[in-house]
Amino acid sequence: MYSAAEENYLKALLSLANEQHEVSVNELSKRLEIKMPTVNSMMKKFAEKGLVHFESYKPIRLTAEGKRLAALIVRKHRLTEMFLYEKMGFGWEEVHEIAEQMEHIQAPKLFEKMDEILGFPKFDPHGSPIPDAHGLLETPDYTPLSGFNAGDSVKLMAISDSSESFLRFLNQKHLQLGTLIHIKSKETYDGSIRICIGDGPVEMLSRHVTERLMVLPV
Amino acid sequence: MYSAAEENYLKALLSLANEQHEVSVNELSKRLEIKMPTVNSMMKKFAEKGLVHFESYKPIRLTAEGKRLAALIVRKHRLTEMFLYEKMGFGWEEVHEIAEQMEHIQAPKLFEKMDEILGFPKFDPHGSPIPDAHGLLETPDYTPLSGFNAGDSVKLMAISDSSESFLRFLNQKHLQLGTLIHIKSKETYDGSIRICIGDGPVEMLSRHVTERLMVLPV
DNA sequence: TATAAAAGTTAGATTAATCTAACAATTGAA
DNA sequence: TTCAATTGTTAGATTAATCTAACTTTTATA
Numbered sequence A, B: 001m002y003s004a005a006e007e008n009y010l011k012a013l014l015s016l017a018n019e020q021h022e023v024s025v026n027e028l029s030k031r032l033e034i035k036m037p038t039v040n041s042m043m044k045k046f047a048e049k050g051l052v053h054f055e056s057y058k059p060i061r062l063t064a065e066g067k068r069l070a071a072l073i074v075r076k077h078r079l080t081e082m083f084l085y086e087k088m089g090f091g092w093e094e095v096h097e098i099a100e101q102m103e104h105i106q107a108p109k110l111f112e113k114m115d116e117i118l119g120f121p122k123f124d125p126h127g128s129p130i131p132d133a134h135g136l137l138e139t140p141d142y143t144p145l146s147g148f149n150a151g152d153s154v155k156l157m158a159i160s161d162s163s164e165s166f167l168r169f170l171n172q173k174h175l176q177l178g179t180l181i182h183i184k185s186k187e188t189y190d191g192s193i194r195i196c197i198g199d200g201p202v203e204m205l206s207r208h209v210t211e212r213l214m215v216l217p218v
Numbered sequence C: 001t002a003t004a005a006a007a008g009t010t011a012g013a014t015t016a017a018t019c020t021a022a023c024a025a026t027t028g029a030a
Numbered sequence D: 001t002t003c004a005a006t007t008g009t010t011a012g013a014t015t016a017a018t019c020t021a022a023c024t025t026t027t028a029t030a
Helices: A004-019 A025-032 A036-048 A064-088 A095-102 A108-118 A164-172 B004-019 B025-032 B036-048 B064-088 B095-102 B108-118 B164-172
Strands: A153-159 A180-186 A193-197 A202-205 A213-217 B153-159 B180-186 B193-197 B202-205 B213-217
Touching (some): A004 A036, A004 A064, A064 A108, A153 A164, B004 B025, B004 B064, B025 B036, B064 B108, B153 B164
Antiparallel strands (some): A153 A213, A180 A193, B153 B180, B153 B213, B193 B202
């Protein structure tokens, strides 16, 4: 059995591994907002428990077991988000914080029940895939909106930032999953983009925002 | 904000105070399965935080604030039990263990939502009253079945032991909340009782069991 | 009422998870 | 290629929550 602290390290390791290729003590430290020496000694413990491969001054790599456990925590998180959203009437901006706590609950039956009641969903309310019960996760290949140009039309598939503030911002802009976005123009200086949603007004989105909107061309 | 450990002390203090009148370090220690010196120093900390009145060699008494906070944790526990039972299809024997973990979640909205979805229930699946949002709890005056005699008829109102094993035992005996029980005879030696449920067969219940079945005469 | 048993307390150790300060290794830029 | 910045590590302190051992106070009984 792993503590909530350990589970948070596992989750952060998995998400960093999915973003980049090498995961360093420094990056993990920043992501968790935990100082490097603490992270360093935790990684030594993880190596002894067989959760990571870790040698001094080398990057950290999750073992297969570490990956599986991390994905099972993510599974609990995302099933919870979906349950709160679909079955309890929470907004997509409210569910992350609650799921952050619920993911540490040790009660397999609770999450199996959510899964069943939800009809075995494949994605959470932010479009992120839900790992299966074996800890297997298939990553859809969406592209950030920032990679597209004037004239392109795309569909919003997922949001790579589940923070309440960001999602409230998207609510304001009427951006939801499935929304069709047409790119009117792109500013080469700062990468900001002017978009149209359906026949609505033109909206400006900063690079910070477009990097977090995962889309597919239509 | 209080830790899960502190919340468990609060809950135990409240439930002991409702059972007896004076709460001692020793009893709290037994209830929590935590050694006396640990409990002793925690009670000193609680006294400083204004959760209890505590002087050396004297009984422990929850302050009004301590009582309120304890009741709010019980409220989360019981709302969760009811939600799991009514809305997710769990059996009454399965919900206590899960609620024991969920009661520590810091997300007022989650429990407000459960309350609303459930239609503001007054009792949990074991017949225990749910404290209101201010931490006020009205205790119904049920009597243990063990206090009745041959010839009496009573209705099962609550179970004062939510452990999975005890509730499984009651399932086997077809005892549920609302069940009408007629007492055929009572053994003076060990207090065991022979009962009839409706026109079913006669069943024997030991004193251990009848002490945990809270009833009202009919 | 004397004293043994029970309950309560104090002192000090342990473990997990964190920190800061100081030092070492690696990396990258001049 | 050198050396300064960045990254990583070690050592040692801290806090919360627990423990055991030893001692004290209260309680209950012979």
